[in-house]
Amino acid sequence: MSCITTYTGKNFDPLNVDESLLDIKDIAHALSLMCRGNGHVQHFYSVAQHSLACAKEAKIRGYEKEIILGCLLHDASEAYLSDVTRPIKKELTYYLEVEDILQNTIWKHFIDKNLTEEDKRVIFEIDDEMLSLELKELLNEEINDDYLKLKRKVDLSFVSFGQVEIEFIDFYKKIMM
Numbered sequence: 001m002s003c004i005t006t007y008t009g010k011n012f013d014p015l016n017v018d019e020s021l022l023d024i025k026d027i028a029h030a031l032s033l034m035c036r037g038n039g040h041v042q043h044f045y046s047v048a049q050h051s052l053a054c055a056k057e058a059k060i061r062g063y064e065k066e067i068i069l070g071c072l073l074h075d076a077s078e079a080y081l082s083d084v085t086r087p088i089k090k091e092l093t094y095y096l097e098v099e100d101i102l103q104n105t106i107w108k109h110f111i112d113k114n115l116t117e118e119d120k121r122v123i124f125e126i127d128d129e130m131l132s133l134e135l136k137e138l139l140n141e142e143i144n145d146d147y148l149k150l151k152r153k154v155d156l157s158f159v160s161f162g163q164v165e166i167e168f169i170d171f172y173k174k175i176m177m
Helices: 026-034 049-058 067-071 093-111 117-139 161-176
Strands: none
Touching: 026 049, 026 093, 026 161, 049 067, 049 117, 049 161, 067 093, 067 161
């Protein structure tokens, strides 16, 4: 079988993406159940929490809707592919190709615009700043001081997956209005 069954019951083939099957509920649910840092953090902190933190950072910086949504959805491909840790992922050329196609399709579907390279640079800059904070606070590992660039206080405490899932969907809906 080349498909996965999503939370909402769709048969989704990540290698042959059918854009009509992408669903914010599937993304929010799956990401709320996935732990950052491959689970090597002090307590459960989900990919959805991380994505929300990135989106809220983009919003407080005054970025346009497309960047905010880009931040919210920057790890959305993981809802359909799962994730691989950075040291290994960079060696998996085919995985990176599949992830790139899926991620760009997700952005196009939910943002209704192709993000520019500059848009993506801004999104991943915020992502890296958030990662810097998460490593410092959740792993006691300070790799750099990029977290000092964050404009808002980020709450990294445990939040239940159900609560995060609802907040993710609500945030998406508010930005889309």
